[in-house]
Amino acid sequence: MTEDPVIREISAAVERSPDAIELRLHLAELLINRGRHAEALAHCSAVLTNEPGNATALALLQQCSAALAGTPGPPRATAQRFDWSAAEEEVAHIVEPAFVEQPADPVDDGDYDVVRRTTLTLVDVAGMEQVKTQLELALLAPMRNPELAKAFNLTARGGLLLYGPPGCGKTFIAKAIAGEIGANFYPIGIADVLHSWLGDTERAIKSIFETARRNAPCVLFFDEVDALGHRRSGLAGASGLRVVVNTLLEELDSATSVNDGVYVLGATNSPWDVDPAMRRPGRFDRMIFVGLPDRAARAAIAKLNLADKPVAGIDLATIAARTENLSGADVAHICTTATQLAMAESLRSGQVRPITMTDINAAIEQVRPSAGPWFDTARNVVEFSNSDGTYDDLAKYLRTKKFR
Missing domain, CATH: 3.40.50.300 (P-loop containing nucleotide triphosphate hydrolases)
Incomplete structure (x- = not known):
């Protein structure tokens, strides 16, 4: 069976830019439309790894899970962040545009x-x-x-x-x-x-x-x-x-x-x-x-992600010290995971239990640095493709952070 040109073109773009969340969600939507729920599920999971709590990814994930389980899925989310109404035509005519005579929806x-x-x-x-x-x-x-x-x-x-x-x-x-x-x-x-x-x-x-x-x-x-x-x-x-x-x-x-x-x-x-x-x-x-957040930035990220939540005994300085070499998204993920741990216990007990450093420490143990593969690539670029000095700042950073 010939691969759908829409899927082929967008899949190639996702491979080139694996952290482009908008593009990956677009691909997941197209895969769901074609009944390829297992593949769409993998893309939704990848989005949630980088951006926990993404509403669109969660809605699509629920839809995929229901389809794979053989049960009717929930209605498609109506408050998506992106307009994909033209998904059926998205890339097919880009691949072979020479035969297009009239655009359906001119750009305004x-x-x-x-x-x-x-x-x-x-x-x-x-x-x-x-x-x-x-x-x-x-x-x-x-x-x-x-x-x-x-x-x-x-x-x-x-x-x-x-x-x-x-x-x-x-x-x-x-x-x-x-x-x-x-x-x-x-x-x-x-x-x-x-x-x-x-x-x-x-x-x-x-x-x-x-x-x-x-x-x-x-x-x-x-x-x-x-x-x-x-x-x-x-x-x-x-x-x-x-x-x-x-x-x-x-x-x-x-x-x-x-x-x-x-x-x-x-x-x-x-x-x-x-x-x-x-x-x-x-x-x-x-x-x-723009490298990994420093200690002050990590403390600020933790404070922002724990704002408006029930907390007790949170030590931002300790969080910042224990999250060395983590990205801002990793720190945010730690806060989300700690919130889920406290909420799970609250559901069991029937009473609201605030987020504590015990939850934070447990979450830190679960989260691994997500930027490792990026630094592996960056190290190769610095070593083999920096003859013109374009990446001197990156090279200095890698030496300072002991990534090389």
């Missing part, structure tokens, strides 16, 4: 007017002082001191790429940058860009940039930019993602586009998979490494 500028303000600033980012310093030098200082920047021939034009292991707060930092400069925040994922019909993907990208320009000053944030701007040399000749890369390059290029007041940020777990042309001057020409 208004579809992308999701720009919003954020109240976050870098003050809300606990710890991470080295990252803040680099942000100040690379982006914020030229914006705050335009005359001084002009004297040193510095500019805030072009793009900034945040990279590092998954679950370490790159999106949070991007929001804080927008709040720091009083700009609108406009997040973009692969589902906002990829469309089924010939020409719609290009129009989507152009519409996104036009919306950002209309709402300037604006931080235009591309999450999982390696999925959107993957190396063209690694893409199949008929892949629709080539169109994404080419159009992105055109819109980013200051020679062909006027992006005054639009500050383009990208986040990626795999900068080595980003097309080299995306990192030329005027595009994503500056890179900042």
